[in-house]
Amino acid sequence: MFESLSERLGGVFERLTKQGALTAEDVKVAMREVRTALLEADVSLPVVRDFVKRVEAKATGAQVTKSISPGQQVVKIVHDEIVAMLSGEEPADTLKIDNPPAPILMVGLQGGGKTTTTAKLARRLKEREKKRVLMASLDIYRPAAMEQLAILGTQIGVDTLPIVAGESAVQIAKRAKTQAAMGGYDVYLLDTAGRLQIDDVLMREVQDVRDAVSPRETLLVVDGLTGQVAVEVAQEFDDKIGVTGVVLTRMDGDGRGGAALSMRATTGKPIRFVGLGEKMDALETFEAERIAGRILG
Numbered sequence: 611m612f613e614s615l616s617e618r619l620g621g622v623f624e625r626l627t628k629q630g631a632l633t634a635e636d637v638k639v640a641m642r643e644v645r646t647a648l649l650e651a652d653v654s655l656p657v658v659r660d661f662v663k664r665v666e667a668k669a670t671g672a673q674v675t676k677s678i679s680p681g682q683q684v685v686k687i688v689h690d691e692i693v694a695m696l697s698g699e700e701p702a703d704t705l706k707i708d709n710p711p712a713p714i715l716m717v718g719l720q721g722g723g724k725t726t727t728t729a730k731l732a733r734r735l736k737e738r739e740k741k742r743v744l745m746a747s748l749d750i751y752r753p754a755a756m757e758q759l760a761i762l763g764t765q766i767g768v769d770t771l772p773i774v775a776g777e778s779a780v781q782i783a784k785r786a787k788t789q790a791a792m793g794g795y796d797v798y799l800l801d802t803a804g805r806l807q808i809d810d811v812l813m814r815e816v817q818d819v820r821d822a823v824s825p826r827e828t829l830l831v832v833d834g835l836t837g838q839v840a841v842e843v844a845q846e847f848d849d850k851i852g853v854t855g856v857v858l859t860r861m862d863g864d865g866r867g868g869a870a871l872s873m874r875a876t877t878g879k880p881i882r883f884v885g886l887g888e889k890m891d892a893l894e895t896f897e898a899e900r901i902a903g904r905i906l907g
């Protein structure tokens with residue numbers, strides 16, 4: 611498919627056999643390859659520009675050691691920089707769910723994988739953290755989406771709030787809150803309605819829900835294969851709703867995962883989990899090392 615950055619740089623540095631420091635000229639040539647590799651991995655242009663500048667500064671004058679080739683050395687600098695950019699101070703999967711019942715708001719566009727991810731996360735909290743979890747669908751526009759969450763709930767052994775026709779999203783959220791408190795649940799996950807595109811009505815509704823329950827975490831679920839669009843969606847949701855973390859879905863697809871880097875660099879929001887398939891156990895903690903490896907090919 612793509613040529614990996616190591617392969618590209620191997621070619622660039624072929625003629626550079628003598629040991630010493632990487633010259634500014636060598637680095638310039640190498641940076642062209644880095645730039646192409648990142649763009650092919652779907653990292654957005656402004657992020658690539660900024661990234662290349664930083665790597666260039668680090669690589670210029672770096673000592674070429676005997677044990678690794680100049681190409682490998684540049685790859686290592688690029689790799690370390692990607693990891694540094696993607697890593698947060700806290701472990702990605704540490705959700706604030708003390709003080710039960712803790713509300714978690716799941717937001718995102720329709721089709722991004724929100725309902726699936728809500729159930730995957732519920733399963734994870736139940737199995738790994740032994741939490742009592744309640745899920746509720748607020749998608750009053752699509753009865754099928756409500757049904758879908760209930761079916762997934764049965765499948766994973768997690769309770770869902772009974773469906774009551776005619777309620778507003780805020781009413782459902784409040785009922786979930788009461789039910790979670792009375793039923794002794796540790797966490798309740800609210801799967802909000804998505805739209806094909808961001809619109810004011812959707813945003814207002816999610817804001818009202820947010821204000822009604824004061825979520826401990828607001829997780830944005832976006833399709834990791836949509837690249838720059840995913841970043842724009844994240845920016846918009848963060849501006850209007852306030853997002854505490856991102857879940858990138860469809861990372862089992864054959865994209866190179868560059869959206870992760872653009873996402874972090876542009877929005878500053880940590881990526882908490884990645885979706886790696888349709889099955890209920892296909893949700894993993896975000897690992898910067900893995901994405902770096904993937905971007906570099």
Ligand code: GDP
Nearest residue numbers: 720721722723724725726859860885886887888
């Ligand atoms: P929603 O409209 O945002 O709630 O999206 P859904 O949860 O209904 O997901 C839409 C489709 O994407 C479904 O067919 C899911 O099985 C699929 N899906 C969700 N997450 C992933 C993932 O991480 N990988 C893959 N391959 N498919 C996913």
